[in-house]
Amino acid sequence: MTEILKVAQKGEAVLALHAAEVSMQEFGSTWLNALADAMHATMLARNGVGIAAPQVYVSRRVIIVASRPNIRYPDAPEMDAIVMINPEITQRSDRQVLGEEGCLSVPNERGQVARAEVIRVSYQTLAGDSVEQEFSGFPARIVQHEIDHLDGILFVERT
Numbered sequence: 480m481t482e483i484l485k486v487a488q489k490g491e492a493v494l495a496l497h498a499a500e501v502s503m504q505e506f507g508s509t510w511l512n513a514l515a516d517a518m519h520a521t522m523l524a525r526n527g528v529g530i531a532a533p534q535v536y537v538s539r540r541v542i543i544v545a546s547r548p549n550i551r552y553p554d555a556p557e558m559d560a561i562v563m564i565n566p567e568i569t570q571r572s573d574r575q576v577l578g579e580e581g582c583l584s585v586p587n588e589r590g591q592v593a594r595a596e597v598i599r600v601s602y603q604t605l606a607g608d609s610v611e612q613e614f615s616g617f618p619a620r621i622v623q624h625e626i627d628h629l630d631g632i633l634f635v636e637r638t
Contacts, residue, residue, distance in 0.1 A: 482517050501565055506607030515562045521535060528552050540566065543561065552617075564605065566625075569599045572597035576593070597614070
């Protein structure tokens with residue numbers, strides 16, 4: 480069984496850091512795959528729809544986006560989990576939308592955050608393949624929220 484990791488909480492130093500990139504030699508490595516598996520299990524166990532490595536005390540540019548309805552987000556659309564390594568938003572729509580966000584690192588707090596409605600993201604897979612993908616609506620919100628974690632920003636700083 481995959482380990483459920485401890486989640487860093489608001490105020491902990493790791494959440495304020497700018498996370499380091501994953502290097503080319505690390506793609507396909509046992510540690511990177513194990514990190515992704517543990518992050519995914521932790522996210523599911525805590526009813527999250529996304530998670531970033533800094534939230535589990537690893538200051539590296541790794542996120543998982545996995546929108547699905549659950550107790551915290553009953554209206555979330557269903558999508559397969561995507562592990563993004565070194566993600567970067569390359570385009571944002573001018574149109575912004577307000578939406579409610581919460582965070583595994585900020586329990587029992589929610590807030591309205593303005594985010595781009597549509598984004599284009601470039602990232603690498605666990606194997607190191609390059610991907611460019613467009614997201615809109617709630618999945619776009621998750622990606623922006625998780626990339627904020629990689630830059631040391633919590634959603635409560637944007638409300």
